[in-house]
Amino acid sequence: MRITRITYNRKGVSTILGTLIFIGILFSAVIPMMLTMKQADIIMEQEKLELQRADDEKSREIIDIYAYPEGEDQLAISAESRCEVPITITHIWINNTITPVSVVVDPMEETSIGLFDVPITELTESTFRVKATSLRGNVYENLAGDVHYDGEDWDTEVLGVYVVIDSEGSGFLGFGSYRCTVENDYAYSLTKDDSFTFGSCTFFFDTTIVPEGEREFHVTVEKKSGWFWGSWNVIYEEDVEITWPSGSPVVWVFTT
Amino acid sequence: MTIGGIIWSYSLGAATVTAEIYVNDTMDMLFEMQERFDVEHVHYNTNNDTLIVWVYNYGEVDIMIDVYPTINSELFETVTNNKIEAGETKKILFVFTSPLVSQDQVILKLYSRRQNIAYYTYYIQ
Numbered sequence: 001m002r003i004t005r006i007t008y009n010r011k012g013v014s015t016i017l018g019t020l021i022f023i024g025i026l027f028s029a030v031i032p033m034m035l036t037m038k039q040a041d042i043i044m045e046q047e048k049l050e051l052q053r054a055d056d057e058k059s060r061e062i063i064d065i066y067a068y069p070e071g072e073d074q075l076a077i078s079a080e081s082r083c084e085v086p087i088t089i090t091h092i093w094i095n096n097t098i099t100p101v102s103v104v105v106d107p108m109e110e111t112s113i114g115l116f117d118v119p120i121t122e123l124t125e126s127t128f129r130v131k132a133t134s135l136r137g138n139v140y141e142n143l144a145g146d147v148h149y150d151g152e153d154w155d156t157e158v159l160g161v162y163v164v165i166d167s168e169g170s171g172f173l174g175f176g177s178y179r180c181t182v183e184n185d186y187a188y189s190l191t192k193d194d195s196f197t198f199g200s201c202t203f204f205f206d207t208t209i210v211p212e213g214e215r216e217f218h219v220t221v222e223k224k225s226g227w228f229w230g231s232w233n234v235i236y237e238e239d240v241e242i243t244w245p246s247g248s249p250v251v252w253v254f255t256t
Numbered sequence: 257m258t259i260g261g262i263i264w265s266y267s268l269g270a271a272t273v274t275a276e277i278y279v280n281d282t283m284d285m286l287f288e289m290q291e292r293f294d295v296e297h298v299h300y301n302t303n304n305d306t307l308i309v310w311v312y313n314y315g316e317v318d319i320m321i322d323v324y325p326t327i328n329s330e331l332f333e334t335v336t337n338n339k340i341e342a343g344e345t346k347k348i349l350f351v352f353t354s355p356l357v358s359q360d361q362v363i364l365k366l367y368s369r370r371q372n373i374a375y376y377t378y379y380i381q
């Protein structure tokens with residue numbers, strides 16, 4: 001009887017020790033390992049989300065860069081945001097010269113990036129290609145093209161008026177259109193229409209041919225509901241001026 | 257007790273090593289995902305027949321890239337081991353023995369050591 005009791009007691013000790021070792025391994029090795037792996041997975045998922053967001057923000061970036069002469073040998077560069085994310089400009093390129101900057105352009109705001117020296121010599125032609133790089137890696141070219149110095153005066157590739165109509169769409173059974181006219185007192189008049197789409201649209205009016213001093217324009221936006229019937233109604237009018245070469249070569253008009 | 261202790265210490269070591277390998281692999285994958293780079297500007301200098309490529313690393317990690325230029329469908333000499341720190345723009349030069357002419361097409365392939373690729377096409381002006 002006594003021997004049997006001793007064996008029974010030893011069996012109990014082994015079971016307890018085995019259980020303790022198992023629990024010890026579980027808590028000191030397996031669980032920390034699993035927690036570490038889980039933590040790495042969480043960091044990975046967080047970073048994936050952040051990168052996705054960063055890529056999305058990069059694709060949403062829209063900015064217009066303008067360059068125009070300031071003083072005798074400088075270019076003023078400004079940026080106009082056309083999106084809902086703040087954009088940080090990190091580099092300005094004038095031809096092959098990179099200049100580091102750090103300018104934040106707030107959503108839908110116009111910001112001056114600064115004045116940049118350009119090497120011009122009187123009576124010598126020079127062309128300047130201006131670009132800006134954002135912190136998210138987008139590169140934007142001067143909206144009006146290259147800035148040219150002909151030895152006496154400055155000119156640019158494009159001068160113009162952009163008209164943006166932001167519409168959610170309506171009209172008669174979805175039919176309708178916008179008509180936009182840009183004209184001035186100096187025989188410049190151009191009308192464009194956007195037939196049947198009746199959604200958001202953008203018109204560009206190239207006014208490069210209009211000489212300096214005559215670049216004041218009257219912009220009229222009209223709307224018609226219906227297909228071939230209906231009448232045009234004026235929904236927006238604005239007077240704008242292109243102040244190039246002392247200001248931006250492009251003017252924007254927004255309406256809804 | 258002895259056998260139990262041996263199993264315990266083996267398990268502890270194995271678990272630590274496994275966790276370390278897993279974390280390192282995850283971090284490598286993370287760095288690969290974080291890489292962002294692109295060609296910011298290209299210029300061909302006709303005076304010394306040199307193509308200058310500026311590469312912008314706008315990602316969060318330093319990168320090492322190799323650049324493979326293909327000119328009119330022919331692969332040119334590769335420039336390798338260009339280390340670019342995060343946020344840095346680096347200039348990479350290609351010197352040609354024969355001059356490139358206007359409208360020659362240069363396709364640049366940028367390979368990072370973490371297997372990311374960027375492309376850029378430039379036409380000689």
